[in-house]
Amino acid sequence: MIKAILIFNNHGKPRLSKFYEHYTEDTEQQIIRETFHLVSKRDENVCNFLEGGMLIGGSDNKLIYRHYATLYFVFCVDSSESELGILDLIQVFVETLDKCFENVCELDLIFHVDKVHNILAEMVMGGMVLETNMNEIITQVDAQNKMEKSETFIFQSPRQDR
Amino acid sequence: MPAPIRLRELIRTIRTARTQAEEREMIQKECAAIRSSFREEDNTYRCRNVAKLLYMHMLGYPAHFGQLECLKLIASQKFTDKRIGYLGAMLLLDERQDVHLLMTNCIKNDLNHSTQYVQGLALCTLGCMGSSEMCRDLAGEVEKLLKTSNSYLRKKAALCAVHVIRKVPELMEMFLPATKNLLSEKNHGVLHTSVVLLTEMCERSPDMLTHFRKLVPQLVRILKNLIMSGYSPEHDVSGISDPFLQVRILRLLRILGKSDDDSSEAMNDILAQVATNTETSKNVGNAILYETVLTIMDIKSESGLRVLAINILGRFLLNNDKNIRYVALTSLLKTVQTDHNAVQRHRSTIVDCLKDLDVSIKRRAMELSFALVNGNNIRGMMKELLYFLDSCDPDFKADCASGVFLAAEKYAPSKRWHIDTIMRVLTTAGSYVRDDSVPNLIQLITNSVEMHAYTVQRLYKALLDDISQQPLVQVASWCIGEYGDLLVSGQCEEEEPIQVTEDEVLDVLEGLLVSNLSAPVTRGYSLTAIMKLSTRFSSVNRIKKVVSIYGSSIDVELQQRAVEYNALFKKYDHMRPALLERMPIMEKTATNGPTEIVQTNGETESSALDSKHPPSITQPTNQANDLLDLLGGNDVPVIQTALPTKPASAGGELLDLLGDLSLSGIPPMTAYNKNGLKIEFTFERSNPNPNISVITIHASNSTEADMTDFVFQAAVPKTFQLQLLSPSSNIVPALNQGSVTQVIRVLNPQKQQLRMRIKLTYTLKGAPVQDLAEVNNFPPQSWQ
Numbered sequence: 001m002i003k004a005i006l007i008f009n010n011h012g013k014p015r016l017s018k019f020y021e022h023y024t025e026d027t028e029q030q031i032i033r034e035t036f037h038l039v040s041k042r043d044e045n046v047c048n049f050l051e052g053g054m055l056i057g058g059s060d061n062k063l064i065y066r067h068y069a070t071l072y073f074v075f076c077v078d079s080s081e082s083e084l085g086i087l088d089l090i091q092v093f094v095e096t097l098d099k100c101f102e103n104v105c106e107l108d109l110i111f112h113v114d115k116v117h118n119i120l121a122e123m124v125m126g127g128m129v130l131e132t133n134m135n136e137i138i139t140q141v142d143a144q145n146k147m148e149k150s151e152t153f154i155f156q157s158p159r160q161d162r
Numbered sequence: 163m164p165a166p167i168r169l170r171e172l173i174r175t176i177r178t179a180r181t182q183a184e185e186r187e188m189i190q191k192e193c194a195a196i197r198s199s200f201r202e203e204d205n206t207y208r209c210r211n212v213a214k215l216l217y218m219h220m221l222g223y224p225a226h227f228g229q230l231e232c233l234k235l236i237a238s239q240k241f242t243d244k245r246i247g248y249l250g251a252m253l254l255l256d257e258r259q260d261v262h263l264l265m266t267n268c269i270k271n272d273l274n275h276s277t278q279y280v281q282g283l284a285l286c287t288l289g290c291m292g293s294s295e296m297c298r299d300l301a302g303e304v305e306k307l308l309k310t311s312n313s314y315l316r317k318k319a320a321l322c323a324v325h326v327i328r329k330v331p332e333l334m335e336m337f338l339p340a341t342k343n344l345l346s347e348k349n350h351g352v353l354h355t356s357v358v359l360l361t362e363m364c365e366r367s368p369d370m371l372t373h374f375r376k377l378v379p380q381l382v383r384i385l386k387n388l389i390m391s392g393y394s395p396e397h398d399v400s401g402i403s404d405p406f407l408q409v410r411i412l413r414l415l416r417i418l419g420k421s422d423d424d425s426s427e428a429m430n431d432i433l434a435q436v437a438t439n440t441e442t443s444k445n446v447g448n449a450i451l452y453e454t455v456l457t458i459m460d461i462k463s464e465s466g467l468r469v470l471a472i473n474i475l476g477r478f479l480l481n482n483d484k485n486i487r488y489v490a491l492t493s494l495l496k497t498v499q500t501d502h503n504a505v506q507r508h509r510s511t512i513v514d515c516l517k518d519l520d521v522s523i524k525r526r527a528m529e530l531s532f533a534l535v536n537g538n539n540i541r542g543m544m545k546e547l548l549y550f551l552d553s554c555d556p557d558f559k560a561d562c563a564s565g566v567f568l569a570a571e572k573y574a575p576s577k578r579w580h581i582d583t584i585m586r587v588l589t590t591a592g593s594y595v596r597d598d599s600v601p602n603l604i605q606l607i608t609n610s611v612e613m614h615a616y617t618v619q620r621l622y623k624a625l626l627d628d629i630s631q632q633p634l635v636q637v638a639s640w641c642i643g644e645y646g647d648l649l650v651s652g653q654c655e656e657e658e659p660i661q662v663t664e665d666e667v668l669d670v671l672e673g674l675l676v677s678n679l680s681a682p683v684t685r686g687y688s689l690t691a692i693m694k695l696s697t698r699f700s701s702v703n704r705i706k707k708v709v710s711i712y713g714s715s716i717d718v719e720l721q722q723r724a725v726e727y728n729a730l731f732k733k734y735d736h737m738r739p740a741l742l743e744r745m746p747i748m749e750k751t752a753t754n755g756p757t758e759i760v761q762t763n764g765e766t767e768s769s770a771l772d773s774k775h776p777p778s779i780t781q782p783t784n785q786a787n788d789l790l791d792l793l794g795g796n797d798v799p800v801i802q803t804a805l806p807t808k809p810a811s812a813g814g815e816l817l818d819l820l821g822d823l824s825l826s827g828i829p830p831m832t833a834y835n836k837n838g839l840k841i842e843f844t845f846e847r848s849n850p851n852p853n854i855s856v857i858t859i860h861a862s863n864s865t866e867a868d869m870t871d872f873v874f875q876a877a878v879p880k881t882f883q884l885q886l887l888s889p890s891s892n893i894v895p896a897l898n899q900g901s902v903t904q905v906i907r908v909l910n911p912q913k914q915q916l917r918m919r920i921k922l923t924y925t926l927k928g929a930p931v932q933d934l935a936e937v938n939n940f941p942p943q944s945w946q
Contacts, residue, residue, distance in 0.1 A: 014220055014221065014222075016220070016252075017220055018761055020290065022256045022258065022291075022412055025219075025222070025224065029222045043520075044521070045484065045519075046484055046519070046520040046521070046522070046523075047484035047485045047487070047488040047520055047522055047523060048484075049485065049488055049522060050522065051522075075538065082413075082449060082452065082453055083488075083489055084445060084448055084449030084452055084485065084486075084489060085405075085406060085409050085449045085453075086850050087445060087449075087450060087485065088399065088405065088406070088445060088446055089406070092399070104664065110173060111169075111173055111176075111197075111324060113172055113216075113217060113220065114169075114213055114216070114249065116247065117249055118245070118249075121249075121286050122733070125285075125286050125289050125290065125318065125321045125322070126289035126290045126321055126322070126324065126325040127290075128321050128324060128355075128357070128358055129354070130317060130318065130321055130351070130354075130355060131317065131351045131354070132354070132399075132404070132406040132407075133351065133396060133397060133404075135396060136351060136396075140279075140282075140314065143279065144241075144245070145281060147241045147277070148241055148242045148245065151240050151241055151242050
């Protein structure tokens, strides 16, 4: 099971945080800080697996991360997930984001964090992997976005988008 | 009031903040605006406001006032509202808030909505944060959706079902009929989530496991299709067809095949096929191989397959990719217990990994290396591990040192090698060894009698080089104290003996006492060592001087020791040789044992004077009486214990040597003689107080087995007072090979005839024995 998915930049600022287990708000922030601390210390050419920090469950949980340009994508998983498989999943996630946002960069994630959540919701549900086919995911996300846009049009709401 | 700003605006504004305080200010301002907007029940902008709230929540600011608003959004008809509402529910709400139950009805309606995306949203939210109450209410709806033909909904329903089962395990039965034809789906998404559902059900219930075993052929077929199908653009990831599904199926096969021969049989072929046909150039191929290896190791596979698996792991170890090496080391660690020989073949590669730069890999390699050490490779492995110990990070040193000690203890080829290894660890990582290793080492050294001279010489040389590592210094000073005479006499056989004079040795020990680097415990060790040397060296005056100087030390522990040693020089000089003689070989007791011994050893000399068992030391009567007098005079309470202590046995041996002397002219008597156990009483009269009789019991055993857990108890009539001191041991050796002694002091102020009732309990040949007896035949001189 995936316990949490975190995206933060090189300075530790959170860009996305999704927890699949219940933690209080304070604990969530602490986890983000602790994870950043652990991951940022890592050298470039070491392996992408780390033991989890104290807060997120200790030795049973692993942090699997990938560093792309200015962002760290960190998946905190327990022992039932395959480490190499999760690495591939991170890759698929980033490629999907790339397709959806057209050459995605950190700014896209900053200004459209809700859209990133929607894409993630099509891939991982309840801590388990839902869909890994990039095209399928993009199709679904596009259809839902279209629905939103059509509503805006029908109801003549003063705001265009959020 | 003006329209609330868009999320984008908010984000832009926040990004312009230059300090944390500025950011906080902006956010507070916006929160206030949002709050007032919520109060106005503004439907049009609610969605926008909640989106902003969620963003602020991500940055770490409190957003709980938005929870109810999320619910209102969920209840709205618009898809946009619902989307944000559900997202907010997932991020802000959890089962601890009562508010979440209000969602149940909304979700129920949405699960039956005409638009699949709304249904999807509802399933997603339920699957992420549904509480057990919600799951119970909505399980029926989820089950219905599991049977629908819409693959988008079916896959979401499957994962939602997993969540429901996790929250409410009793509902698992409900989903059983729906799983019947899950595997015949063509859609990979549905297949994937169905396999997850099946995995969860099998892990939770052994009945389900047996039920689903019949699916093994179907799973094997699906896997085969995936491998053989060739290029399929929709599922391709780096040249392999849907690796995620392959990995999932392999995992389910692992669970189904565990401890079941038939299923394992059915899987053998496909596993071999996957293992040999998968491309290993990319990470995806390796992920599949890794899963295959884990599956092979877990099920009842044939040995050829197992060897194949371990060889794959060995190949992984040589891979350039760090991740692969890490994963290989982890799995080897899991399999080393069961397939020890196969893993041994890769030992050299594993040892090479010790030199890797990556911390995680080094740690795994270290653990695996310790697991691989055995009697044959101990010398080579130890060389590598010691080299590793020299150069590794401080976090590793403690674990590595303890590992080295354990391995050395189990497989040491010779005592000398063992001691050399320990010396090496102490000199390189001395400050990181664990506290309990000092007494363990001391015990080991004591027990290797022939190596004493060699050991003390090497330790002395190490001390000359470096006195900063406390465990090393402590062990060294203890050894010099014990075996200093061997050091000075230059008797070493194993290596070139060094020429050391007594003064040089005392210089070193005194240096330890004054050095700033020494911990208080170490100072205690060296003071005791100096004291012990007073019986082994001839320069007693120097030692006397040192000891008397420390009699006024600020450190209370040192002061106490020095004062007592001083007293030993002055008043009890005759006892000094006996007290300070060589320690006997210690038995290996539980981990606490040696620590006690070392401490009591340090304390024995000093506490001899207020010790709890003075009469065990048999000396000419008047001096023993002086001791008792000291005891009688001091108000040191003599504690009544029934526990044996080792130093008493050392004294006890002395007693045995001199036991036959009839000390005060009162004849000994046999108090009890039954079933092979004989108890004799010998008497002493304490001169200053004629009312006190001191009786020493000697228990001996003429049967063929030892009597263990021997406890002697005594009771006297009311006019007497009785005090029972510690026995020398509670094992009475067989065939009269030794005896247990214990001292009884009887106060008899009215000079009445001494009578006693005794109770004996012991275990002989596993059976407990208990006996009562009366002792009436005391000789008149004992109580008159």
